[in-house]
Amino acid sequence: MNLAKYIDHTILAQDATKVDVDKIIAEAKEYNFASVVVNPYWVAYVADKLKGTGINTVTVIGFPLGANTTATKVFEANEALKNGADEIDMVLNVGELKAGNNDAVYHDIKEVVTAGHNLGKKVKVIIETCLLTDDEKVLACELCKKAQADFVKTSTGFSKAGAKVEDVALMKRTVGNDLEVKASGGIHSKEDALAMIEAGASRLGASSGVKIMNS
Incomplete structure (x- = not known):
């Protein structure tokens, strides 16, 4: 197993500076991680720095609450894709899911998925498991499947x-x-990472990628 290629090396902190982003980029190159995940502001910069490395640039959409309008999410996704994003991690509308407004949730996901797929890019949907019952987790996954997303993802890492x-x-x-399933948030060791992979994750979102590789 090439554990590094499971890891989306992530920096989404509100106070992240260019120095911090450069450190993540350098680590991703050193360990050959699957991707670097940054907020949309940094996409063009990171995509340029990763050019020719085979390491993807990933960004987050509607982050971290998922409560933007669908039109805003689509605009944000299209701009990120134009700036060089290889994959999009969007947050679904958790409130509408919990309220049973399944059509609104499906439409929200589908529009962003379509934006990504129009350019041949993958879309992951963050369902924020810590806010959902098991039945709601299943429903969220079913709506993602119906919308033809590429991944379901557990968490933003910014909730409970x-x-x-x-x-x-x-x-x-x-x-x-x-x-596919992406596990993210709270993965700090190789033991954590391997447990998630054993459970069915094919991608891991972590800001502790280097620690995972060296643990």
Whole structure:
């Protein structure tokens, strides 16, 4: 197993500076991680720095609350893609999911997925598992599958809790081979990482990528 290629090396802190972003880029190159994940402001810069490395540039959309309008999310996604993003991690509308407004949630996901797929790029959907019941997690995954997203993702890392092994397993059982699962938030060691992979994750979002590789 090439563990490094499971890791989306992430820096989404509100106070991240160019120096911090450069450090993440250098680490990603050193360890050959799958990607670098940054806020939209940094996409063009990171994409330029990663050119020719085979390491993807990933950004977040509607982050971290998922409560932007769909039109705003689509605009944000299109701008990020124009600036060089290879993958989009969007946050679904958690409030509408919990309210049972499934059509609104589906439409929100589908519009961003379409924007990504129009340019041949993958879209992951963050469902924020720590705010959902198991039934809601299953529903969220089913809506993502219906919308033809590429991944379901556990967490933003900015809410009450991050990824849990049992949530990853539940998500993988729900989506089967139709979608992949990304575990993110709270993954700090190789033991954590391997447990998530064993449960069904094919990608790991972590700001502790170097620590994971050296633990």
